[in-house]
Amino acid sequence: MAWAKETSAVSTDFNRIFYPESIAVVGVSADNPVSFGSLIFKALVSMQCESRLYPVNPKGGTFGDFDVYKSVEEIPDEIDFAIVSVAAPLVPETIEACRLKGAAGVEIISAGFKETGEPEGIALEEEIKKIARKGIRVIGPNCFGIYCPESGLTMAPGPDFSRESGPVAFLAQSGGMSVDFAQMGKWMGIRFSKIISFGNGADLRETELLEYLGNDPETEVIALYIEGIDNGRKFFTTLKDVAARKPVIVYKGGLSEAGNRAVTSHTASMGGSRIIWNSLLRQCNAIQVHGLQEMAQASLAFSLLPPREYKGITVVGGGGALGVSACDAAESFNLEIPTLKDDIVEEILSVLPRPGSSATNPIDSANPFVAPGAIKSTLISAARDPRVELQILTQLLYHFKSIATLSGAPSLRHVIPYKKMADAVKEAVDITDKPVIIVLPNLKQELESMEIEEVTRETRALFVERGIPVLDSLNDALRAISHVASYYKKR
């Protein structure tokens, strides 16, 4: 990879880091099954990681079915990558041993470095940097490391992450947020190429990893959580370059105003960190989000929606007020809900329950029990209008509860045709080539109605399996669409 050489003194073989054939896990302890080293090793095993795994502990012995090696040198194999979870003072000698063994990279889970603010921790981190410059790339310390579904590499608290790969990559200092995002992705339908938590970022950090992900053929959408950055100018040019090719979603934490900075001019006094960051992200055409939820929703939208400058949409659902609020909300997200032409309106009305429904757009299906076939016909008819580029279908499942009770059905599952709904929507998307987003709120969350929550999750899973994005509210859906639309408009 010639491009990697430009940013690092050491040529970096990222393939050996993300897709290692063999991994040493240093700090696995048979005596302490809940130590980080033990947990990460067990997580790798439970994820059925593709690599050959070598636990290391000076005491030797066995760990589960594995022989434990007393040192990295002792491992009778070449090592591509190492995961290190030993006491901070032992970290430098451990990663030096990994370097001498020929590993391309190492992730350091251990804490007790620069983040402590103590001279000893700072000095240890400097030692890590020195060893890195000699020829091994370091992720961490004080991080949760790498999750890569394709290779089965996972994070310490990640024994149950998905092994299904996808287009989204995530990069963060924070290990906690990396794990949260991976878990959310699993049920929301976000599939990851890589998640990298780099902690203190002693060696590899935001800019170089962003550049790598920008060139990574497995990655189509990049999400980024940033607190501090190392080299502002380089970060700016890299972000601008990568965002011109792939959507980069940025959640900047810790935006604060400059406060009482000693400046002379008005311009300098106005230039606080918040406004500079907001301006810079717009300048780079990065997608700025303000929380984990919004970041996840945007990632989902970018990964599942065709890349278009969405403008016209339909909103389909039961209830007139829903439609009015949709129009108000759409306008604030720079989207339009065009009035459909008379012949299309007539066609839709012929399949929806009468009286009570309205089909000018928003399309009010009058009651929430519309048969899947009618929903499918409605979506297909509305898509005939060339101004319609995307459709939003709201499904309120709790109304089925009263039907179940009235009809004496044994459970809610017997009355909700959710499998047929998912199929009907998927068929409509395939026929029209216009995406549909499902809005699936659960507005009935009292303890007694746990069944509705269960059915809502099952329904979500059916849509997600078919590659149809599901969000909790109309507002979330409109915001996610507007992120996609404005990115492709400016690119």
Added chain:
Amino acid sequence: MNIIEDALKRGAATLSEYESKLFLAGFGIPVTREKIVTAENDAVAVAEEIGYPVVLKGSGDELSHKTELGIIALDLRDEKDVRAAYAKITSHKDVPVKEVLVQQMIKGERELVVGLTRDAQFGPCVMFGLGGIFTEILEDVAFRVAPLTREDAMDMMDSIRGKKILDAVRRKPPVDREVLADMLIAIGEIGLTYDRVKEIDINPLKILDGKPIAVDALVVLDKG
């Protein structure tokens, strides 16, 4: 550039308004027609050369709050006005004023601000927004990291809430966005080229027949 070096040599922390505009004009930034004088008769002669109405301002390195000090006189329409204003400014009881700036009066109603700051992380950043007293009140400004592309400059104008101020309003022509873009790009270039220029304020930038023109300017120096 000599203006910067000369100012640094004499230990100045900022360029005077006159020097600031001279410096900016060197990069094609349109500024008011103006001259420094040290005698009342010269003030009248320059006023007549520029054309009435004119503005008189006390000038000097450290005179940056001219309105508050009361050493500024606006909308002077004839010789009598100019003589009276000159006498008043040069006899200020607290501030010794040796030089007076005679300046073209711009009656633009629209006031914008353009500036340069140095961000600790991203280096030189250009600012654009609503000017005059509204800069602080509305905080309706946008920044771009230098260097600015023409697209950046155009998008910057669209990213303030009050962007309609650039359109045709109240029978006034729209602001020439191309000229404004040239200015924003030039400010970014100055930031990248001149390490000793720490900050720049052009405030207000007024609009005369659709053309932006720097009415007041301040260049803050990095004394090293």
